[in-house]
Amino acid sequence: MTSQPPPQINVPPPRTWDARLARRLVTPLVNTWVTPNHLTTLRLLIGLAGALCLAHGEFAWANAGALLIVLSNFVDHTDGELARIGGKSSRIGHFYDLACDALVTVMLFVGMGIGVGAAQIGGLKVAPGVPGAVAGVAVALIFFLRMRIEEMAGKAGTQQASVGGFETEDVLYLLPIVTLTNVVMPFVVVASIGAPLFAAWVVVDYWRVARRAARPSGKEAGTSETRQRWASE
Numbered sequence: 001m002t003s004q005p006p007p008q009i010n011v012p013p014p015r016t017w018d019a020r021l022a023r024r025l026v027t028p029l030v031n032t033w034v035t036p037n038h039l040t041t042l043r044l045l046i047g048l049a050g051a052l053c054l055a056h057g058e059f060a061w062a063n064a065g066a067l068l069i070v071l072s073n074f075v076d077h078t079d080g081e082l083a084r085i086g087g088k089s090s091r092i093g094h095f096y097d098l099a100c101d102a103l104v105t106v107m108l109f110v111g112m113g114i115g116v117g118a119a120q121i122g123g124l125k126v127a128p129g130v131p132g133a134v135a136g137v138a139v140a141l142i143f144f145l146r147m148r149i150e151e152m153a154g155k156a157g158t159q160q161a162s163v164g165g166f167e168t169e170d171v172l173y174l175l176p177i178v179t180l181t182n183v184v185m186p187f188v189v190v191a192s193i194g195a196p197l198f199a200a201w202v203v204v205d206y207w208r209v210a211r212r213a214a215r216p217s218g219k220e221a222g223t224s225e226t227r228q229r230w231a232s233e
Helices: 017-029 036-056 059-086 091-115 130-153 168-180 184-214 218-232
Strands: 119-121 124-126
Touching: 017 059, 036 059, 036 091, 059 091, 059 168, 091 130, 091 184, 130 184, 168 184
Parallel strands: none
Antiparallel strands: 119 124
């Protein structure tokens, strides 16, 4: 007598179009040996390959790298969807996914910075990779702070804005346009300015969430005040 595979867990449909497609693709994998961590590792390898291609700097290499980054960004949705519909979620897997997201994004900007060579910003010559590294470090800080915010406020505290089935991170799907139109240098320069500014905003948001988490609830505050009043009587 053979055992029946566990039933698929019913979860609400994803908000974004790429996540919906990802769910369709991974549904046949629910009762197989494939785990979300396997897909996370695949996303990591594709992303790192894309970053290396971008670091070559030549037109063909840059476009190949952009396509690999787009594929990596899409595969990033498959692990989460498999975890949700297959009941394979784990805390370690979640943090592994976040670490891979951060690493791929950092290497993406570093690779682009190296690929465009020495930059000329405001008459000041900047060494290859520095603008990309600045953007990458800022992105790493953003990922770390968002992880901390999620620990304090739950996933709702880090939920990205969604409009028409697209999220903020979906801007990476436009990366091939950047490489095809050969505007990688302006893109990296803008990222090296915009990413630190956004990181500063996330720092402020983290500070607000941390203060709110540290603030005692009304009931606890009332109990504390009562105890203080009793002690003074």
